[in-house]
Amino acid sequence: MSFINKLLLGDNLEILKGLPDESVDLVYLDPPFFSNRNYEVIWGDSGEVRSFQDRWSGGVDHYIAWLKERVAEMHRILKPTGSIFLHCDWHANAYIRVEILDKLFGYGNFRNEIIWKRTNAHNEEGQLGKIYDTIFYYSKTSRPNFNTIKSPYDVGYIDSFFKHEDNRGQYRLQVLTGAGTRNGDSDSEWNGYIPSKSGRHWAMPKKLFAKVAEGIDTTGWSIIQKLDLLFEHGHIVFTKNGTPNYKQYIDDHGGVQVNDLWTDIENVSLKAERIGYPTQKPIALLERIIKIASNEGDIVLDPFVGGGTTVAAADKLQRRWIGIDQSVQAVKVTELRLNQQQALFSQPFTVQLHKYDYDRLRNMDAFEFEQFIVTQFGGQVNKKQRGDLGMDGKAADGRPIQVKRSDDIGRNVVDNFKAACERYDKKAYEAAKAERRPIGTIIAFSFGKGAIQEVARLKNQEDVFIDLKRVDEIIPIAQKPKLTVSLQDAGSDKKGLREIAFAALGESPAGIEFYAWDFEHDPAKGFKPTVLIDKEGMQTFRFKPGMHTIAAKVIDNDGMEAIETLRLKVNGEVTRVGG
Template identity: 50%
Template sequence: EVIWGDAGEVRSFQDRWAGGISHYIDWLKERVEEMHRILKPTGSIFLHCDWHANAYIRVLILDKIFGEDNFNSEIIWERSFGTGSSKGGAKKIPVNVDSILYYNKNKNGYIFNLQTRPLNEGAMKRYDKVDADGRRFFWADMRTYSQERLNELLEKGEAKISPNAKNPRYKKYLDKNKGTPIDTLWNDFDFIGNNERIGYPTQKPEALLERIIKMASNEGDTVLDPFAGGGTTIAVADRLNRRWLGVDQSVQAIKVTEFRLQKQTDLFTAPYTVQLHKYDYDTLRYKDAFEFESWIIAQCGGTPQNKKGGDKGTDGKAADG
């Protein structure tokens, strides 16, 4: 754990988790249980981790809380920058990938919007013909179309039957091709540019969070980031017209997130609030026992930000954990 901006908050994994991986898993499991509780049936969770804990998190936390049947994918994010888990060595293979574990609340009803990559140069070359309207296309085999559909395309001049071809062929237009579907290897994100970089040690590229948010939510849905860090998820969710809620235990992290939001604010930006909670020992020590119980359960080790009013976080997605 490295928290940015305050030397007093910088602690190593070993110092923070004196009991080893089992203490870390116990700590995280309680928080994932709450994320699962407030997630809508249409929602999903994306939990980012590296090789130190990904197997433990999947088997001991996510499979147990969300259920094995609701496991969707393990996304492999190949980092081209930032904090590698290992520098390698004579007897060590360098590690430059992290896992993003993707689970759905309900495997039969979750939101999923297919994301695509632009066609590569080789695929573009296939569209080597141009019709009278200036649209690029190539002749593709027509194997699964019905006879009715074939007749319709023949009448439009968008299909043909060649004597030497096994199957009829039709015009496959470039402008109807949405691109190559995204698979589970994500290695197409560039370095974080100077206009995006804020100096946060574990900062993620905005393009990474944009893909996740677009894939698992629609405009107006709520994105929850319970470990907001440098605020990438919040900034991207705001830009994509999602409601959002961000939480972090570091006041400095909240201030950085607020600054990022201010930089992209315009006349059409919806209002948001920043809530910083501070408590003293005596206030908590002498609080009514039931009030204290409610308070301590409500704390996820964090400092909430709430956006666009409404109920907090009951609406949607948990992202960038």
């Protein structure tokens, strides 16, 4: 199966129903919590507000029913080795576990209740601060994909345990012996210490020794020789009572196996990765989940993708992915975020909105366009690209279809089509004619007066019916918004940087959602936003003297976008070059 990563706009229930059984390896979902608060409305566009009303028209039972039918679909599409991670908080976590996950996945497939410490301080009047979220981890069967992973110690742990420091860094002392006595080499006396006297034997820290002895041939070495080498390199110290210990540095430790209490992942509020909406989850959280329950090339699904943290992490970790959101804004922010992060290893992805971009369709590869339109029309594609009299497919009733990827189709196209139908299948042509049915369908963006008159003439004078279909009668099409960008020079600062104020003005019948800016635009690399969400279209940026390319994007409520590029020459003054 050739799989393309996808971002899909729509109610996840409908979209999930269309995904095949057992096709996904990992689902992470961070649905809106059951808080009935306006802060649950993040994006504020019509799609999201509809979903908010949907799940909050009743009490907790209603919310649980709303979520449960969606999780049931997720269960169906998970592979037998697949897992689900459901992110929630105190508002409904007890109900979600008992009423949804235990019932759909089974109590026996419960793996963990992960506690993620989201914040430190959270004052609440008359109660204790609520500082964690819950992530329920269930598997579809008893044989899930599972990888053990390690995490570096958190800062508090390091400071309380790695108390010593030398020029190599922070370290702690670890014993060089193991419990129980052994004979021979493992009980040799070294620097006055005989392990068996304390009921122990020498236990060499293998990784440390390998590191210190790198490049030395140590075959046949005794424990005493090895201890001498570590000692010479300053790795062994003696306690007051003469017991030898070795120094374990933080970097050599390799971390601890991750358990179900996650206190080492900071929330995004203060971090650079923050892209400006309230429920964004940290990428480190998603990377950890993805590493635990999937492998490279696996398919990760987030049906409440929001600003795209899951798919951004999946892309980084070379998993394939599907992201769904009901909000146009969420889908577009995710698309921009992925563009921003796209690297050499990134996989291509498609974005499916409710409406199709006219310009994109007009510029699509001709054969790809024909295939797409014939399928959307409910027809069957003609796989041959040549030698079929220009027929691109057949409608459900067998009549031929010709697709033109152009506007203003003329009279000659109609006449040629009629002749082609006659030659293509003479019998079918005659039968359609006799029954006064269309002999075929021509699909195009628009038809000129000549074509329409010719179809009328053929019908009236020759009893030949030809069906003309505009693309927008088959699929909804939207035009790009308009965008103009103006700028104002705000002078130089003390460091000699030039401050410029930009104002973007978008126009669209659908309404403008937001703007995004790329202040170091390189057309060869595509649009990589410096500012990802700007609701007002106003930005100020400082530039060094020299040439600069700036690109602004406007996104409307249909998800259509327009881009405007400016070339600026910045020295003693600011000059707009070209365009």
